[in-house]
Amino acid sequence: MHELSGRPAARWAWALAAFVLLLAGCAHARAPGPGDAGRLDVLAVEVFLADIASNVGGDRIRVAALLPEGADPHGYEPTPSDVRRVADCQVLIVNGGGLEGFLERLLAGAGGQKAVIVASDGLQSRTVEQGHEGDPGHTGDPHFWLDPNLVLTYVENIRAGLSAVDPDGSADYAVNAQAYGAELTALDAWIRDRVQTIPEARRLLVTNHESLGYYADRYGLRVVGTIIPSVSSGASPSAQQMVELVEKIRATGAPAVFLESGSNPRLADQLSSEAGILVVPGLYTHSPGSAGAGAGSYIGMMRANTLTIVEALQ
Ligand SMILES: [Zn+2]
Structure with missing residues (x-):
């Protein structure tokens, strides 16, 4: 040891x-x-x-x-x-x-x-x-x-x-x-082509924790904010951080908060009622999900996530 x-x-x-x-x-x-x-x-x-x-x-x-x-x-x-x-x-x-x-x-x-x-x-x-x-x-x-x-x-x-x-x-x-x-x-x-179908002003992401930074950087999306203000999922937001996130969502007009599979929906639901934002479940970020969910593999997971994001933001 x-x-x-x-x-x-x-x-x-x-x-x-x-x-x-x-x-x-x-x-x-x-x-x-x-x-x-x-x-x-x-x-x-x-x-x-x-x-x-x-x-x-x-x-x-x-x-x-x-x-x-x-x-x-x-x-x-x-x-x-x-x-x-x-x-x-x-x-x-x-x-x-x-x-x-x-x-x-x-x-x-x-x-x-x-x-x-x-x-x-x-x-x-x-x-x-x-x-x-x-x-x-x-x-x-x-x-x-x-x-x-x-x-x-x-x-x-x-x-x-x-x-x-x-x-x-x-x-x-x-x-x-x-x-x-x-x-x-x-x-x-394929992802680049799909994301480009989203109107530019709506290429805005809100997620549970800060997991989609590289995806956003690559495909021209902007991470407006995350419920857990961290690249880890272990932390939790303070009341003040939640207030700030609601303000950012209102200021940018971000249409949706994406719920990563396996994460607790409670804070997303709270955000939804306070900021009037749509909660979109089923983003596979750390695990591809089962084949039945449309993912099942790394490539399947990336395709499923992109379809979920594009559909919600279009
Ligand atoms: Zn993570």
Whole structure:
């Protein structure tokens, strides 16, 4: 068990350094090769990340998500069985960027060496404008995946990480990554086209917490405000912050507040009655939802979200 101290940002930096080290240290030692021990056993922390990994790994990997569908990664508390699953997998894929505040504890509990791929490695956080009092673990915005263009970096990091652990699969991973990258590029163009059908003055977002910053930046929307004024979902707004949000909504004429799936509707309902704003449920931001809900995969989730946003704002 490591005794860590210092600021959370410094601790996270320590964790990132350790991940790279562990990946370098055990790249070949634990490589099973699909020929001898079946497929590479990969665990991705979030469901959307497991789907992205599955597209890159194809038949050479067996991938599962650590967190159940609908779980909130910001406030997640790992269970003893999570620790066992991390200990048993051959490769762990994390989003990084400060999303998984529980990772250090989880890895320390799992013990041993672990190949860890940080999917968002190399991406720069957007500037987070709102305050984060009481939310010291989030110094940047980890929601890179809500911009498919940034997911191209996830794909490249996953391709490189899988290739390091399983060099015999390198050519397969490269082919898969290229094909999936083309799907992401097409998705990016499709979202851009859809958003452009919204009148410019109505391209305004209000959400639960500050999750859609990268999406808004990419597609020319503006985040007017969020109920929870944070890039984490763990905080809660003060009465004064709610008053300010109502004022911003009135001043901009933002048509709707989008309720992220799994979040508590109480504050959105309060906002709806105070600001006369429509509550639109069913935004899949941290988990793709079930296939029946129109999502079921990372690409499906992004398409479903875009249709929800466009329909409400048009
Ligand atoms: Zn979030």
